[in-house]
Amino acid sequence: xxxxxxxxxxxxxxxxxxxxxxxxxxxxxxxxxxxxxxxxxxxxxxxxxxxxxxxxxxxxxxxxxxxxxxxxxxxxxxxxxxxxxxxxxxxxxxxxxxxxxxxxxxxxxxxxxxxxxxxxxxxxxxxxxxxxxxxxxxxxxxxxxxxxxxxxxxxxxxxxxxxxxxxxxxxxxxxxxxxxxxxxxxxxxxxxxxxxxxxxxxxxxxxxxxxxxxxxxxxxxxxxxxxxxxxxx
Amino acid sequence: xxxxxxxxxxxxxxxxxxxxxxxxxxxxxxxxxxxxxxxxxxxxxxxxxxxxxxxxxxxxxxxxxxxxxxxxxxxxxxxxxxxxxxxxxxxxxxxxxxxxxxxxxxx
Numbered sequence: 001x002x003x004x005x006x007x008x009x010x011x012x013x014x015x016x017x018x019x020x021x022x023x024x025x026x027x028x029x030x031x032x033x034x035x036x037x038x039x040x041x042x043x044x045x046x047x048x049x050x051x052x053x054x055x056x057x058x059x060x061x062x063x064x065x066x067x068x069x070x071x072x073x074x075x076x077x078x079x080x081x082x083x084x085x086x087x088x089x090x091x092x093x094x095x096x097x098x099x100x101x102x103x104x105x106x107x108x109x110x111x112x113x114x115x116x117x118x119x120x121x122x123x124x125x126x127x128x129x130x131x132x133x134x135x136x137x138x139x140x141x142x143x144x145x146x147x148x149x150x151x152x153x154x155x156x157x158x159x160x161x162x163x164x165x166x167x168x169x170x171x172x173x174x175x176x177x178x179x180x181x182x183x184x185x186x187x188x189x190x191x192x193x194x195x196x197x198x199x200x201x202x203x204x205x206x207x208x209x210x211x212x213x214x215x216x217x218x219x220x221x222x223x224x225x226x227x228x229x230x231x232x233x
Numbered sequence: 234x235x236x237x238x239x240x241x242x243x244x245x246x247x248x249x250x251x252x253x254x255x256x257x258x259x260x261x262x263x264x265x266x267x268x269x270x271x272x273x274x275x276x277x278x279x280x281x282x283x284x285x286x287x288x289x290x291x292x293x294x295x296x297x298x299x300x301x302x303x304x305x306x307x308x309x310x311x312x313x314x315x316x317x318x319x320x321x322x323x324x325x326x327x328x329x330x331x332x333x334x335x336x337x338x339x340x
Contacts, residue, residue: 006242010242010243013239013242023337025311025335067259
């Protein structure tokens with residue numbers, strides 16, 4: 001691999017942009033194809049298909065063999081609420097290779113002592129999310145129980161194409177939340193994107209167990225989505 | 234902490250920029266129950282330091298040895314490991330799978 005191609009690949013990954021590295025298995029010749037350039041690439045259709053599936057692999061074209069290394073941005077998790085569940089969820093998510101950000105304007109909660117080595121944003125979620133919008137490789141989880149903090153974040157999440165949205169709260173709390181979101185102009189298909197009650201139904205009781213249920217649901221959503229695209233292709 | 238693909242590729246670039254000879258190994262094909270998915274990387278420097286994994290530990294030693302030969306060359310190599318291999322007892326995959334690993338120099 002040429003160093004400049006490796007550097008370009010690392011730049012794409014750093015900036016959370018997808019890319020496909022194409023290697024000719026005989027000559028070793030390589031090129032990095034960004035999503036915008038797929039349309040004009042000779043292997044365009046197969047690159048588009050593999051990118052949608054997030055699946056690297058060998059392909060044959062014109063009697064030659066190519067390896068397609070598919071790079072999609074690492075999954076990110078954004079949480080509102082520097083609460084007990086987040087204290088368990090953050091290190092678990094990190095072990096699963098998920099990059100975690102926690103937003104909570106209550107500075108007494110959002111302290112580095114409570115969240116060592118986690119990106120903490122002690123500010124209002126609408127401001128934080130305006131600066132760093134949620135993308136389709138991001139999961140969003142609302143955990144504060146406080147509509148003043150969770151609602152603006154959910155609003156931003158519903159306007160984004162993030163792949164998972166979950167919100168903590170009883171059925172009653174969630175029903176009230178849905179009323180507020182409908183009043184704010186969201187339709188049924190929008191609010192149906194919110195997973196609530198949050199997490200897989202594993203009978204979780206403690207904050208750490210709830211974190212397991214949430215992380216399990218995020219992974220299930222991520223992998224199922226990619227598996228379905230793979231089947232559809 | 235386990236090394237992610239980000240760490241591995243970043244480290245490959247860093248090592249090369251620091252003037253070290255570097256090779257990158259990539260799993261390009263798997264059959265049966267292979268331990269690491271297609272696209273997994275292992276980066277190796279000229280001293281045999283490595284980061285990442287192509288098999289969860291079964292064949293890394295052999296890949297590193299080949300990588301040391303590839304460093305400084307321009308031609309990549311394709312390696313194949315599996316239980317059918319005559320060296321199975323030394324560097325086969327105990328899970329019964331087979332993998333193809335592409336090893337290329339970073340120049």
